[in-house]
Amino acid sequence: MNHDTVWQILLNTVLPGNFVLAMFLGMCPFLGVSQKLSTAFPMGLATAFVIMVASLSAYFLNILLVHFHLEFLSVITFITVIAGAVQLVEMFVKKYFPVLFRALGIYLPLITTNCAVLGVALFQTARQYDFVQSVAYSAGGGAGFTLALILMAGLRERLQLADVPQLVQGAALSLMLGGLLSLAFMGFAGIGGGE
Amino acid sequence: MSTPEKKAPSNMDELLDGLWKQNPIFVMVLGMCPTLAVTVSAINSISMGLATTFVLAASCLLVSLLRNAIPKEVRIASFIVIIATFVTVVDYAIQAISLDLYEALGAYIKLIVANCILLGRAEAHAAKTPPIPATLNAFGMGIGFTIGLLAIGGVREILGAGKLFGISLFGPHFQPWVVMVLPPGGFFVLACWLIVFAWFKQNKANKSKPQQGCHTTPTTEGSRA
Numbered sequence: 001m002n003h004d005t006v007w008q009i010l011l012n013t014v015l016p017g018n019f020v021l022a023m024f025l026g027m028c029p030f031l032g033v034s035q036k037l038s039t040a041f042p043m044g045l046a047t048a049f050v051i052m053v054a055s056l057s058a059y060f061l062n063i064l065l066v067h068f069h070l071e072f073l074s075v076i077t078f079i080t081v082i083a084g085a086v087q088l089v090e091m092f093v094k095k096y097f098p099v100l101f102r103a104l105g106i107y108l109p110l111i112t113t114n115c116a117v118l119g120v121a122l123f124q125t126a127r128q129y130d131f132v133q134s135v136a137y138s139a140g141g142g143a144g145f146t147l148a149l150i151l152m153a154g155l156r157e158r159l160q161l162a163d164v165p166q167l168v169q170g171a172a173l174s175l176m177l178g179g180l181l182s183l184a185f186m187g188f189a190g191i192g193g194g195e
Numbered sequence: 196m197s198t199p200e201k202k203a204p205s206n207m208d209e210l211l212d213g214l215w216k217q218n219p220i221f222v223m224v225l226g227m228c229p230t231l232a233v234t235v236s237a238i239n240s241i242s243m244g245l246a247t248t249f250v251l252a253a254s255c256l257l258v259s260l261l262r263n264a265i266p267k268e269v270r271i272a273s274f275i276v277i278i279a280t281f282v283t284v285v286d287y288a289i290q291a292i293s294l295d296l297y298e299a300l301g302a303y304i305k306l307i308v309a310n311c312i313l314l315g316r317a318e319a320h321a322a323k324t325p326p327i328p329a330t331l332n333a334f335g336m337g338i339g340f341t342i343g344l345l346a347i348g349g350v351r352e353i354l355g356a357g358k359l360f361g362i363s364l365f366g367p368h369f370q371p372w373v374v375m376v377l378p379p380g381g382f383f384v385l386a387c388w389l390i391v392f393a394w395f396k397q398n399k400a401n402k403s404k405p406q407q408g409c410h411t412t413p414t415t416e417g418s419r420a
Contacts, residue, residue, distance in 0.1 A: 022378050027227030028311055072287065075305050076279040083272055112275070115228040115309040122302040167397065171224045172389035179382030186377065 006136040009129075013140030015188035019116045020148040021181055026116030029107055030149060031174050039103045040153035041146070046089055046104075048142025050111050051120050053085040054078070055138030058121035059131060078121045079112075086112045116145055151181060209328045213336030219312045220343030220385075221392045226312040230344060231381035233303050237360050240348030241341065242296055243303065246289065248337025250281045250307055255321035255333035262322050274317040275308070282307045312340060343388075350384050351375045 004012075019025040026047065033043045061077050090108050094101045101108065111117060120141050124134045155177050164173060219225045226247075233243045254277050258265075265273045286304050290297045297304070307313070316336060321329040352358055355375030357365045374380050 024228050024232035024378065024381065025306075027231065028225075031224070031227065072283060075283050075286070075308055076276060079275050079279050079308050080272070083275055109271075110311070112271075113309045113311050113314050115306050118306060118309045119302065122305050126302055167390055167393045170389075170393075172386045172393065175382045175386035175389065179379045179386065182379040182382055183374070186379065 004129075004133065006132060009133055009136040010140040011191055013137055014144040014147065015185065015191055018144040018148055018185050019119065019141050020145055021178070021185045023119070024115075025119040026114045026145055028110060029114060030152060030178070031171060033104065033107045034149055034152040034156055034174070037150065037153045037157060039100075040149045042097075042100050043104055043107065044142075044146030044149040046093065046108065047111055047114060047116065048139075048146055050082070050085050050089055050114075051117050051142040051145070052135075052138050053088075054082045054117045055120045055124060055134050055141075057081045057085070058125065059134045062125050074122075074125065078118060082117050082121070083112045086117075116141065148181065152177060155181075206328055206331050209332040210335040212332060213334075213339040214342070215339070217336070218339045218343060219336055220340060220347075221388060223312075224389075225315060226310045226340065227385075228306060229303050229310060230347065231378070231385060233300055234344055234348035234351055234381060234384075235376050236352045236356070236358075237345060237348045239296075239299055240344035242289070243300060244337070244341025244344045246285045246304060247307055247310065247312070247340055248334065250278065250285055251313055251316060251333045251337040251340075252330050253281045254278045254313060255316055256326055256330045258317045258321040259324060259326040259329035265322075270322065271314070271318070274314060274322075278313050278317070279308050312336065346388060347381070347384050350388075351380055355380060 013019065017023065020027065020030045029043060029047065034040050058078050058081070061081065062074065065071055065074055065077065086109065089111070090101075093104070093108065120138050124137050129137055152174075156174065159173065159177075168176070213219065217223060220230055229243055229247070234240045254274070257277050258274055261273075261277075282305060285307070289300070289304060316333055320332055324332070349359060352360075353364060354372045355377075357363060357369040357371050363369075372380075375384070
């Protein structure tokens with residue numbers, strides 16, 4: 001049904017259609033965990049991994065749901081699978097990277113309620129991507145999310161030394177930065193050959 | 196969703212909590228994805244806000260009723276399934292009521308599941324409170340969320356399209372600020388609202404203790420999301 005090539009999808013989701021900066025998916029970690037580069041990067045990777053797992057499971061789940069005419073259960077099944085995948089990542093990080101586990105804190109289990117993860121599953125179903133396209137979409141989405149998080153963390157590290165008016169500090173400043181980044185990413189529009 | 200207004204003052208407090216003191220958007224900075232994504236116009240904002248309010252109130256009621264039946268270990272998973280059920284209901288209801296609206300909001304209706312406000316309320320409040328105050332609190336939060344969305348959506352529609360609720364405001368010679376209806380506009384408008392709120396708070400703090408200099412009042416918003 002959908003004829004986008006793999007490269008188109010990949011480019012589109014990383015740059016002009018960036019999950020965070022163009023589609024507003026995954027705003028919570030984008031604003032919450034982007035204070036330091038050292039936590040932003042692993043958080044990006046963990047989320048990218050969950051996005052990948054969620055996308056793959058959503059693809060097969062969707063085949064199953066369509067086969068049994070149970071499409072109305074899609075939201076419930078997707079979110080349950082995602083919650084399971086997040087639990088897996090959490091246990092893995094806790095065992096092998098305990099320092100990182102403490103640094104990420106509450107935001108690690110919150111990947112479950114990361115819109116980017118559920119968003120991938122829903123959008124790929126809505127656009128009727130086939131298997132290869134779904135993989136490209138989720139890989140691009142994860143990479144784009146990591147990229148946005150890293151850029152944001154870099155900017156915020158610099159700004160810690162800047163003299164910012166007291167009123168603007170905190171969330172407002174992060175949102176301003178997000179807006180500027182988003183404006184910059186609009187410059188990539190059309191690079192993936194459009195929709 | 197009728198709320199009994201003539202309850203004990205404590206219930207009234209529960210209801211009003213989310214409107215101002217703990218407004219989910221401007222004070223807690225939660226649920227940013229739909230906040231920024233669907234607030235291109237005022238009408239989209241209201242429908243999104245009402246849909247979220249319904250899901251919030253209904254799921255908090257159910258969570259609160261079941262709070263003694265759900266084992267502690269699987270509570271998050273149970274909450275999510277409850278929330279997802281009501282989101283599915285809303286999704287199909289909107290599809291039946293208005294197909295245009297359904298297409299305008301797109302997958303963001305289903306993404307209500309992943310809204311931090313819902314799980315946050317269920318976990319932090321509804322799981323510990325009896326049904327009536329829990330529902331009132333959730334309803335207040337939902338209305339507060341709707342007001343926040345409307346504040347952002349209204350500004351974006353007025354500046355970005357020169358309209359409000361589809362009615363043209365400035366006549367045909369108005370040059371719309373297209374950037375406002377594009378993604379960056381969402382970031383900028385929300386940032387400006389946060390600054391306005393921080394300013395109000397600082398003024399209030401300065402008035403309450405006029406002898407001290409304004410530098411001693413820590414009024415920064417916590418940067419949590």
